[in-house]
Amino acid sequence: MAKKIDETQVRKVAKLARLQLDDAEVAQFSTDLSSIVEYIEKLNELDTDSVEPLAHCLPVHNVFRDDVVKPSLTVEQVLANAPQRADDFFKVPKILDDNSGA
């Protein structure tokens, strides 16, 4: 039987998540993810036609805060874990294309 999540899909998802996987890991994840998806597919046996889609698992809504300023961190705290900085900025490898997410 063909796997639910084949190796091409694993590679694509890994790329989207910026994960570097070797061939053994790709094969491993293909097996693992497929068994998870198969397990969850059991739910398809249920008739959910008359059930409202669930947007949130808590029976809570309208949790707001007032528009009141709270102290932020100091610039030194913000940049404390930055691998590189330039003055008060995070310094990161040059971004080539705008908002492409790739």
Added chain:
Amino acid sequence: MSDLQYRTIVGLEIHVHLATRTKMFCGCEMAYGVRPNSRVCPVCMGMPGVLPVMNKQAFEYAVLTALALNCSIPSFTKWDRKSYYYPDLPKNYQISQYDLPMSENGFIDIPLESGQVKRIGIIRAHLEEDAGKNTHTLGNFSAVDLNRTGSPLLEIVTEPDMSSPDEVRALAVELQRIVRYLGVSEGDMQKGHMRFEPNINLAITKDGQEYRTPIAEIKNLNSFRALERSVAYETARQLDEFTDRGITMQMGNKSTRGWDDDNQCTVLQREKEEAHDYRYFPDPDLVPVEMDDEWLSRIRADLCEMPIQKQNRFVSEFALSEYDAGVLTQIRSTAELFEQAVALGADPKKACNIITQNFQKIANEKGCTVCELGITPEKIVEMTNMVTIGQISSTSVSSIAVLSVANLSKTLREIAVEHNLIQTSDAGEIEALVDQVIADNPAAVEDVTSGGKKSKKARGFLLGQVMQRSKGQANPKIVAQILAKKLS
């Protein structure tokens, strides 16, 4: 030559920064031009384990704007995560709204050059958070400032109902006027409070056949000029591409372009194919929002007359020109100042001129509004009355305006008296001066009465003499009338 006609089709996505004091999901201050990374906390920098909480003001501003755009407000809305990797988005996802936005199905009426109004559909408006800011000044590196990260943004998506650069500009300008009227955004383009992304293509009829060119989306335009020009450029470019190479719309040939302001053209942006695989899913950190009638009507109470309605009413009710009404309704407080002055008895046309030509000029120089100058409706009434009864000349109005802004506690009359700007309209007083001048200048009088070539010049000379003797305070209209009567 073949017969070719085309129509431009444009839809707009607009991002509007909401004028809250704090960010969308944390208490960091919204501040512009401050030290980089000084308005950042664990929530907006995406630290693990933190919990975002909605800013109620931001949500209400968004609903108010959506109501002004005639949208329907569903009773249930929720938050989704939009995943992508970018250094200015520290969580690696943006909190946004996907399938259940907080508003949809509205419209905006935009004024056209012709004086007519065009209705543009609004597909939806939803709330999301902004990303940080990258600057590319470090060679092979970029500098990231997260102060803007997490700012509340309202994304408004229109139907593709616009058909020219002018209409696109008109919509952008109208939207700016609306958000400023509502007080939900400063709408300051320089500060990036409004960013535009037009989607453009052409419907072409050639030899009786219909064609569509591929849609191009132009990213991140932050001025009205760039918006207008990019649409004009893209129209011409797509027409050329069609006539030269016959390129038409296909599945998947939509492109993303950027605006190159230096060269005034759009440039193709290379995008990886998985770029739009955003993998939206409901944000488990944020609970949904339920809107009931009571809350909605409380928000609705903050609606005001929309600028275009005000503008049209100023034309029909006060007989102002389309242009004057447009200038006057640019800023809500200025339009209201005008209305209050008229309600107190000011002549509408004169009040309009005094506000738009005098006080507005001073306000522009100072970078504030007319009301912020401290000008009250009463002052406008006083000024229009002084002009109406001829106490001040129309030329001294601008000096009095400048002086009154510097001396807010004094009445305009006091200022005019103090600076000798009151003009005499008293016919008896003026007649005495005219008689003196006539007696003292027989040669000029002769030139006038003989009606020769020198007549006009001599008449001007005599008028000047009277004005001089009155120390500039005689009403020149009345001087001219009396002179004419005496010399006829």
